[in-house]
Amino acid sequence: MVIFASFYFLPVTSTLLDPLHKQHEIHEAAATGLPHEAAGVPGTMSSVDAMVEEAKRRWAARDMAGEVGFLVMHHVGDANSYVSIYRAGSDRVALVGEGIHFKTSTGEVLSEDPPRTPVSEVNEFLTGLHLQHFEHWFLRWLYVLGGLLGAVCIATGFIFFVEKRKSQHAKSGSNGSRVVDSLAVTTVTGMVMAAVGMLVINRILPADLLGKADWEKAAFWTVWGLSFVHAYVRSAPVAHGLFNPAWREQCWGVVALSISAVLLNWATTGDHLIKTVFTDTYWPVAGVDLSLMACAVMSGWAALKLARRERGADVPVGKTEKQSGSDTGEVAHA
Numbered sequence: 117m118v119i120f121a122s123f124y125f126l127p128v129t130s131t132l133l134d135p136l137h138k139q140h141e142i143h144e145a146a147a148t149g150l151p152h153e154a155a156g157v158p159g160t161m162s163s164v165d166a167m168v169e170e171a172k173r174r175w176a177a178r179d180m181a182g183e184v185g186f187l188v189m190h191h192v193g194d195a196n197s198y199v200s201i202y203r204a205g206s207d208r209v210a211l212v213g214e215g216i217h218f219k220t221s222t223g224e225v226l227s228e229d230p231p232r233t234p235v236s237e238v239n240e241f242l243t244g245l246h247l248q249h250f251e252h253w254f255l256r257w258l259y260v261l262g263g264l265l266g267a268v269c270i271a272t273g274f275i276f277f278v279e280k281r282k283s284q285h286a287k288s289g290s291n292g293s294r295v296v297d298s299l300a301v302t303t304v305t306g307m308v309m310a311a312v313g314m315l316v317i318n319r320i321l322p323a324d325l326l327g328k329a330d331w332e333k334a335a336f337w338t339v340w341g342l343s344f345v346h347a348y349v350r351s352a353p354v355a356h357g358l359f360n361p362a363w364r365e366q367c368w369g370v371v372a373l374s375i376s377a378v379l380l381n382w383a384t385t386g387d388h389l390i391k392t393v394f395t396d397t398y399w400p401v402a403g404v405d406l407s408l409m410a411c412a413v414m415s416g417w418a419a420l421k422l423a424r425r426e427r428g429a430d431v432p433v434g435k436t437e438k439q440s441g442s443d444t445g446e447v448a449h450a
Contacts, residue, residue: 119243148227150217151196159195162223170225171201171216180214182207185249189220198226206251210237211244274300286357297354298347298362305366306343308415312373312408313339319380343369359426367419374412378405 117124145152168184175182185204191197197220202213215229232240244250248259278297285293317335321328347362354360381401382388389409392402 118239119246148217150198150227151191153196154191155195157195158193159197160221161197162221164199167199167218167223168201170218170223171203174216174225174228175203175214178214186213195221197221205244205249209244209250209252209255210240211247211249212240271304274303282354283357286355289355291355294348294351294354297360298344298351301347301360301362301366302340302344305363305370305415306340306347308370308411309343309366309373310336310340312370312377312411315377315404315408316373316380319377319384359422361426364419364422364426367415367422370415371412371419374408374415378408381405 142152164187168187171184172181180203182203183206184201185206186202187199189197189199199218199220200215201218202215205212212232213229216225217227218224219226248256250256278293278300282293282297285291314332314336317332318328321331325331343366346366347360350362350365351360378389381404385401387398387401387405389402389405392398392405
């Protein structure tokens with residue numbers, strides 16, 4: 117919330133605070149010597165490679181050698197153009213830039229970012245924790261584990277909430293549990309289907325398709341929306357206190373989509389697991405494929421478990437009560 121506060125308050129910052137923000141930019145430009153406005157006169161450009169080497173030399177002189185993480189040119193083609201080069205923060209948790217700014221036409225250094233204050237250090241550390249630019253493999257896997265545990269907490273919370281109230285709604289004849297159960301299915305299995313479905317669409321669509329990212333986002337929302345429709349259509353047993361078969365069916369959907377994503381990546385790029393793991397090792401691609409296969413195995417296992425539970429609990433709540441009542445009567449009569 118703190119890191120992205122400027123986005124959340126965009127309606128305020130772009131209206132009420134906009135004049136103040138612009139005035140701050142003018143004062144900051146005057147203090148750093150960086151041109152705030154374009155001169156309106158065409159300018160030349162010296163070697164950007166030389167600027168990069170100079171920035172790396174200055175970082176090394178501060179005992180913090182590193183590579184360039186971000187480079188931006190301001191007022192392109194103008195006499196007031198300048199280049200800002202920021203250091204990659206992959207060797208530490210805090211997202212630090214250590215920016216150095218060069219005059220584009222001559223390559224001379226105009227300004228270097230000042231030393232960080234205690235407040236800015238806290239902010240950069242929290243931002244680095246969130247954006248995860250660091251290369252600490254153990255810490256990154258802890259993030260993965262934490263994310264999975266959080267997903268388990270959310271999923272089990274949904275299931276406990278629904279199962280606790282399902283029999284009560286069935287006794288009263290209410291259909292409210294159908295909607296809640298459908299939302300739970302959509303949030304748990306439907307979310308996974310939407311995410312993996314986006315990977316499938318990414319491999320199906322041409323790489324040079326205009327607006328491909330928009331098509332992928334549309335695919336995500338479409339699959340997620342259809343998962344809710346499917347979950348609700350199949351939720352009739354929930355009104356009788358039984359399991360919604362959509363849980364099992366969408367688990368099989370995750371299996372199908374995960375395997376399809378791996379096979380489509382192989383078909384479109386030639387990167388299969390034997391190649392990316394053993395011959396031409398490339399862990400970013402191999403890691404995604406292995407994660408998808410693990411997801412398929414776990415989803416298939418969950419689907420089989422759900423199928424066994426459905427077969428063992430396929431008795432409506434009302435019928436169960438009627439049978440138990442008649443059995444009690446027979447015992448009393450005897």
